[in-house]
Structures are given as structure tokens and as C-alpha cells.
Amino acid sequence: MKAQKIVLNLILIGILFTSCSKDDDLDVIEQTPQYPMKTLIETGHMELKSTMQQWVFSFEVGYKFKAFKNGKITALGIRVPNNDTYRVTLWNAETEEVLVTKNIVSSSGLLSFEAINPVNVTSGVAYFVSVNTNDYYTFNDSGNVMFPVESGDILITGYGVRSGTNPDQVMPTQYSKTSYVGVVDIKFMPNP
Template sequence: MKNLSIFFFALILLASACKKEDAVTPAETPLASFFADSTVKTGTKFTNSTFYEFGQRFQVSKAGKITKLGVRTPTPGTYRVVIWDVDTKTVIGQKTVEQTTSNIQVWGDITPLALVANKQYFISYLSNNWNTFNPKTGATFSYPIVKGNVVLLSYAYSSSTSGALPKYPATEDKTYIAGFVDFTFLPD
């Protein structure tokens, strides 16, 4: 009887240890979380003859990886999403995603892209149509904006052309955000 009790006790300990290891860290979609925030209002829809590369400069407070890139635009189409290394202004990740329905978030899986804590990155996409987002109160967004383990540092854009190579967005603006580009982040 004593051996049977020890066996069941060991089995229970083993089972509880497995459950702790199987815990899944929830994925974070920081820009979707921010745009759904009560401090943000959706503004005007734009369609323009000029294309722009626009997005957000960010860093993560905990190392992890990006596994998906996505957009949500007013007009269905194919969109290129880019992750940049801010220090070198070079592309470190890229995905083309196709959106078939207006204003529906679409995602594309990528080979997991490791991010270093407290290093700056930028996510952008190229488009000639977008929604704007504005602060509900005040004239500017107050950066940094913390959403989970992601810290949004600024919005920026650069004018471009259809089909152009990625162009690092250099003009920062705090009064609005154009476009809805996002990523899925899994902290380590």
C-alpha cells in the first residue's frame, strides 16, 4: 500500500510539472490593442494618388519573436509589410499580405523574427489608402505608448510610389496615425 501511495504521489507531481511547462505565453498584437484603446478614435478614410510607407517605431521590453505581419486598409489589395532595424535602417523582415475585404485585418505568417529587448525597430507598409487615427482628447499622441511587452515610440511616414522598394519612414508626426499595420509578438 505504501508503494502504491508513493507511486500516485510521484505521478501527481509529474503531471503538475508538465502542466507548468505547457503554459503558453499569449501572443500580443500591440497596434490592434492600441487602436481599440478608449483614448483613440478612428478618423477619415483616404485614397490618394501618392503612395506612402508608414508605420510605427517600437521596441520590446522583453526579448521574443514576431511570427506574423498584417494590415487593415479601407481598400482590398496586396500590401507589403516590412520590419526595419532602426539603427541601420535596413529591412530585417518582410511579408506580402492580401486583403480581400475592406477594413478586415489580414495576417501573413513569417519565419519567426527574433527581437532584442530595448532595441528599436520599425514596422511599415506601402499603400495609397488608409484610415487615420487621432487622440480622443488633446492634439497629440503621448509617446511612449506601452501595450503589453511592446513600447510604441513614434509614428512616421515617407512618400513613395507604387511598387517601390521599401523606403524607411523618416517624417514623424504625433497628431495622427495613418494606416493600420501590426505584428504578432510572442515574448520569450
């Protein structure tokens, strides 16, 4: 009888060990979100030179970029001096196709992000993100070339601008490598 109990206990222990899920052995690797322009500003790559509120003209301003890795853009963000609602657009810069448009409510000088349906990003393809605004910050590096510059898995190739309210959402085509007006940004999640 004692031998039967030992055998039954050993069988039960064996069943417990073999029934453990193999998923317990897998480590889930979560990528850290990347905010390219926020990172450049916070690390001192450029300096704030001026603040413009309710300028008489509106501009479509933003930056052109490429990713070193495939991934997804899961949110768009802005930082402008006034509280208001601003149109933010993500474009395929090669085809000038609008990929997503989101109206974002700003929080006077704070970075405000809004989630979007994830947009797949392909490594090496040029994209552009912009905000239509007459409220903005101007950054530069004392006239030095600031772009292209790497920020995490993103290469920012230049700052672009188009004057006017841009109701037809035409992508900016004038670029600068020595200044940046905005701030507009993306939340990029690289693939593991």
C-alpha cells in the first residue's frame, strides 16, 4: 500500500511537471516607444529661440524622416504655445499620400499625444509628419546644420514648411536643415 502511494505521488508530480505551459519559458520583449523630436529637444540637439502665438499666417510645419527598423506609429503629438485644436497629418513622403489625419487638442506648452490606429512603417521609406498652426516654437543651433540627425531608430532628414491654412492638405516641399519650427512628433514602436 505504501509503495502504491509513492508511485501515485510520483505520477502526480510527473503530470504536474509535464503539464506546465511552455509559454512560461518565453520572455516577452516589449519595445520602448520612441519620440524622435521630443528626444532631440530634451537632449539639447537644438535650442528654443522664439515663441510665436497667433501669427497672422498659418503654416503646415513638420519633419521628414525614415526608420531604420520596421515598426508602427501609434500616436501623433504636438507642443504649441496656445490651447486649441490643431490638425496633425502623417504622410508617405514618397507618394505624398495622407496616411492619417488627427485633430489634437493642445495643452499650452505641454506635449500632447493622441492615439491613432497603428500605421505600419517600412524601414527606408520616407514619411512626413506635420501640424497646421499659427502658434509655434522656433528652434535652431546658432545657424549650424541640425539635419539629418538620428534619434533612436529614426533618421530625421529635414524640417519642412508650407505657408497657409492648407485646407487641401498639400505636403510641405520647402526644407531646411538649420532650423525647426513646431513641435509635432510621433510615437514610434519598432518591431522587436
